[in-house]
Amino acid sequence: MSKNLAQLAERRECLIARAAAQRTALAESIEPWRTPLAWADRGIEILCVLKRHPVWVVGGVAALAALRVNRAGKWLRRGWVTWQVVQKLRGR
16 A cells, blocks of 8 residues: 555656646746737727727717817728728627
């Protein structure tokens, strides 16, 4: 019985060491992606906030229209067309 327990203890130690090595290797391979993924997370968070508060989007568009920036019209048209395409692709 003690031989089996010794084998199990040895196997357990080996598995723990292997898991630690795998965690280290994974952390090293993921490191270059840390910054891009953080930006993506931030972008998704902003989109979620805008989805919860669509009045902010309307207010921003109204502010651009009020400022009468020359390029604002072009960008608003592009945004509107993009919005319509997305809605049609979603099937709404």
